[in-house]
Amino acid sequence: MKKILITGATGLLGSSLVPHLKKYDYKITTHSLSKQADFMFDLSDKSKTFEMLNKNQPNIIINLVSQTSVELCEEQVHLAYLSNTRSVENITDWIGSSGANCHLIHISTDHVYDGLGEHKEDDITITNNYAFSKYAGELAAARVSSTILRTNFVGRSQVSHRESLTDWVYKATTSGHFVKVLSDVFFSPLSITLLVNMIELVLQKKPIGIYNLGSHNGMSKADFDFAFAESLNLPTNTMTRIETNQAKFLKAYRPKDMRMDSSKFENEMNIKLPSLKDLIEQIAQEYNEAS
Ligand SMILES: NC(=O)c1ccc[n+]([C@@H]2O[C@H](COP(=O)([O-])OP(=O)(O)OC[C@H]3O[C@@H](n4cnc5c(N)ncnc54)[C@H](OP(=O)(O)O)[C@@H]3O)[C@@H](O)[C@H]2O)c1
Numbered sequence: 001m002k003k004i005l006i007t008g009a010t011g012l013l014g015s016s017l018v019p020h021l022k023k024y025d026y027k028i029t030t031h032s033l034s035k036q037a038d039f040m041f042d043l044s045d046k047s048k049t050f051e052m053l054n055k056n057q058p059n060i061i062i063n064l065v066s067q068t069s070v071e072l073c074e075e076q077v078h079l080a081y082l083s084n085t086r087s088v089e090n091i092t093d094w095i096g097s098s099g100a101n102c103h104l105i106h107i108s109t110d111h112v113y114d115g116l117g118e119h120k121e122d123d124i125t126i127t128n129n130y131a132f133s134k135y136a137g138e139l140a141a142a143r144v145s146s147t148i149l150r151t152n153f154v155g156r157s158q159v160s161h162r163e164s165l166t167d168w169v170y171k172a173t174t175s176g177h178f179v180k181v182l183s184d185v186f187f188s189p190l191s192i193t194l195l196v197n198m199i200e201l202v203l204q205k206k207p208i209g210i211y212n213l214g215s216h217n218g219m220s221k222a223d224f225d226f227a228f229a230e231s232l233n234l235p236t237n238t239m240t241r242i243e244t245n246q247a248k249f250l251k252a253y254r255p256k257d258m259r260m261d262s263s264k265f266e267n268e269m270n271i272k273l274p275s276l277k278d279l280i281e282q283i284a285q286e287y288n289e290a291s
Contacts, residue, residue: 003027004203005058007043007091008065010035013107013192015158017062020196021203029056033065035161043087053094060203061091062105063141066134070111073130074252084133088140095144103206105199106141109134110152110187110214110258117186117218117259121150121210128252138210147202150260151213154224155192155283156290164192166283169225173234181222183241188218188259191279193286201269211265215276218259224276231284 002025009018009030021028030037031052039056041048043065053061067073067083088106095102112135114125126132138148154166163171172179190198190213198213219227222241229236244254262273274282 001025001027002060003029003056003058004060004062005029005031005053005056006062006064007031007087008063009037010159011064011066011068012157012159012162012164013153013195014064015162016192017064017196017199019158021200024200029058042082043090044082046090046093049087049090050094053091053098053100057100058102060103060105062107062199063088063091064107066107068130070128070130070252070254071250073133074128077129077133080129080133081136084130085136085140088137092140092144092146102145104141104144104146105202106138106146106148108138108148108150110150110212110260111255112138112150113258113260114255115257117257118188118261119212119259120261121212121264125255127255130252131255142210145206145208147207148210149199149202149213150210151195152187152189152258153192153195154189156286165221165225166228166287169228169239170232170234170287172238173229173236176238178238178240180242180247181225181239182244182247182254183220183222184243184256185221185254186218186257186259187221187224188214188216188262188276189279190215190273191283193282194274194279198269201271205269207268211268212260212262213265214260214262215274215279217275217277219276224280227277227280228284231280232287
């Protein structure tokens, strides 16, 4: 049975990925920083990372460890480095030095892009510490047999401590809270449900390299938020469109266009990814079913 270690298993993505993969014939081991998991420690600690990996001897590591707060990464560049770069270096140092037959699936971000999309994989523009530390993490991941997935995702969170963009919109529109939505930031996310399915496919095929993994026909976050609320017949009168230069609550620079061209992934995996419009319908259905 294939042994899979999921690092950063207790976050937004991990909380959907772990139960999904447990349905298959894999032996799953989980890791986190502080939440309940099989191993709990800071992955920037090299000796603890080596100790875990020597003990677990995984065939595949899926690395979801990240400091995902763009604001915190901007304020504390060393923290961004430790969580998003050093932690990956520790994993790949172990794979390299132990000679283990271990493939790494490393989750990265569309935040490494800016300027007019849709971006192909080599069209990098680094604009803040989060993007820089994630890009450096990719370079560390590429030192071993690895699949690096640049992605973004929306959909129902399975844990109370982490909220997705759609959770935030759902909460605001159902509770009547006034929120501001960004009309000049464009993206092309997948649903969490589709992303965990794609990761399962990657587990089987293990393609080597960097791949964009997003939807077709991306849109602005504001258009997405409105379309999502409308597809659930929720009132949108509490949402106001603003541009990022009016968003005084955002201190760090945000890329304006993170839309990705995912044709390299589609060709490699022989699949067709859906449009964001179609995904919104699927995600709305998941919220309907849960309510
Ligand atoms: N969320 C998004 O919208 C988004 C968009 C694009 C790309 N991504 C990428 O997708 C991946 C997963 O994101 P996510 O939203 O699931 O992240 P998340 O919810 O913030 O979860 C991060 C996970 O990493 C663990 N962790 C953080 N720092 C650690 C450290 N220094 N040592 C050990 N564990 C640590 C956390 O443990 P605790 O739970 O114990 O704190 C948690 O399990 C990341 O690579 C992220 O860059 C996310």
